[in-house]
């Protein structure tokens with residue numbers, strides 16, 4: 334629905350145009366990972382990741398369980414420090430507080446109403462009424478304006494995750510990291526959330542880094558997919574397909590095949 | 606258990622719960638608040654049986670006077686002003702002791718839950734003191750304070766301190782690390798993190814401590830007033846014993862039961878108000 338609204342506003346891309354030249358000006362940051370590595374004790378999880386992400390790109394990260402995807406995200410948003418290498422965000426060393434991250438769990442405050450939970454994401458400026466109105470608008474964006482007065486406990490899993498999304502978007506982040514945010518949802522809710530995410534990203538053009546186990550999901554959303562294996566980038570694949578993407582199209586199937594081949598290739602993978 | 610079972614439907618959306626609501630007969634009863642009525646059924650029955658036993662002569666009056674006799678004693682004591690005065694002094698002692706001990710326990714629980722240094726400094730000491738039954742200190746307390754107010758207040762404070770301390774400490778310590786991390790990501794200041802994330806999460810545990818402490822408060826006060834006092838409900842009971850006034854003794858015991866119940870109900874009410882968000886406390890809509 335939001336996608337169609339955007340279409341009417343002329344936000345959609347012309348089909349022939351490469352995806353990485355968006356219509357709207359870039360709001361996102363650029364990421365520059367230089368030989369970025371992270372070890373826990375003697376266990377090297379990431380062994381030198383080199384990656385440049387242009388502003389406003391939607392990057393998906395896939396890889397086997399335990400390959401260090403979450404670790405990479407935590408480095409990106411400043412929750413952990415790298416053991417080696419460096420991370421530049423828009424050319425400057427990373428500082429905490431620029432990025433937002435969404436986890437598989439919504440991490441809502443159970444003791445705060447839905448609206449107050451969204452307000453957590455707002456920068457603490459402006460009057461209470463103004464913040465309230467802003468939060469309500471964000472809730473409307475994820476289709477939950479009518480649940481503003483509810484406790485998180487009475488929402489469904491998908492609804493909670495949408496509240497978490499509204500909260501993450503509240504400060505208009507220039508980098509949004511998503512750690513399997515849809516992993517706990519059923520297939521149908523998942524597709525709905527993917528569409529919502531795509532629509533919001535097309536509108537705001539933050540830089541997005543999505544970790545997912547679902548290759549189809551990565552291909553439905555991302556401009557580019559990287560596969561992490563043995564602590565390094567094993568595959569770096571552009572997805573030059575126009576949006577909205579046709580689920581199950583031949584091009585997507587071909588790309589999915591390449592990624593799955595890489596993931597399932599024997600003799601590679603588990604580095605531990 | 607019963608609470609959890611009751612709360613479960615709330616996890617679903619209202620539209621889903623509506624058709625699954627209990628049978629109409631139960632709904633009808635719900636309007637009359639069967640819980641409250643049922644809760645008082647057993648005490649009322651006990652009193653009826655007690656009265657019947659006393660009236661029929663099965664229970665001798667010098668062992669257990671009839672409820673009517675106890676009520677009469679209560680009326681007399683109320684009329685003379687004795688009951689009210691004793692009630693007041695007992696209440697003030699309980700309140701003072703609870704405020705001091707509970708306040709200290711709360712502050713120590715917060716400090717030790719939030720600061721490793723504070724925990725290292727005080728936790729071992731507190732655990733050692735905790736393992737001394739506080740009523741065992743009565744002889745020492747009498748030596749220190751005589752039978753003045755300080756003695757009773759000291760004992761109550763000491764008894765109340767530990768349940769509040771332990772449960773506050775536990776509540777703070779078990780704050781959800783994922784939520785704390787969320788707070789950090791969203792740039793909460795330490796104070797905001799404490800008031801918005803850590804303290805609300807600790808409240809259920811703190812309430813457990815509160816209700817436990819209220820029980821200990823009455824227990825301590827009864828013992829202290831019975832052993833060494835010149836006023837208060839416990840003193841009233843001991844004094845009545847000297848004159849073989851069994852009805853007044855029973856009256857005092859019943860008053861303790863009622864006061865204890867009252868304190869617990871207040872704590873429950875407060876809990877219900879503060880923990881509205883908790884699935885176990887959500888009322889059906």
Ligand SMILES: Nc1ncnc2c1ncn2[C@@H]1O[C@H](COP(=O)(O)OP(=O)(O)OP(=O)(O)O)[C@@H](O)[C@H]1O
Nearest residue numbers: 373374376378396397398399400401402403404405
């Ligand atoms: N704080 C930590 N201390 C020690 N080891 C850690 C820590 N965090 C992660 N690891 C280790 O790093 C490795 C990668 O973990 P990570 O959570 O990044 O994997 P992942 O790719 O996100 O896996 P999944 O897909 O299952 O979520 C694992 O072997 C894990 O045990």
Ligand SMILES: [Mg+2]
Nearest residue numbers: 402403404512
């Ligand atoms: Mg992970």
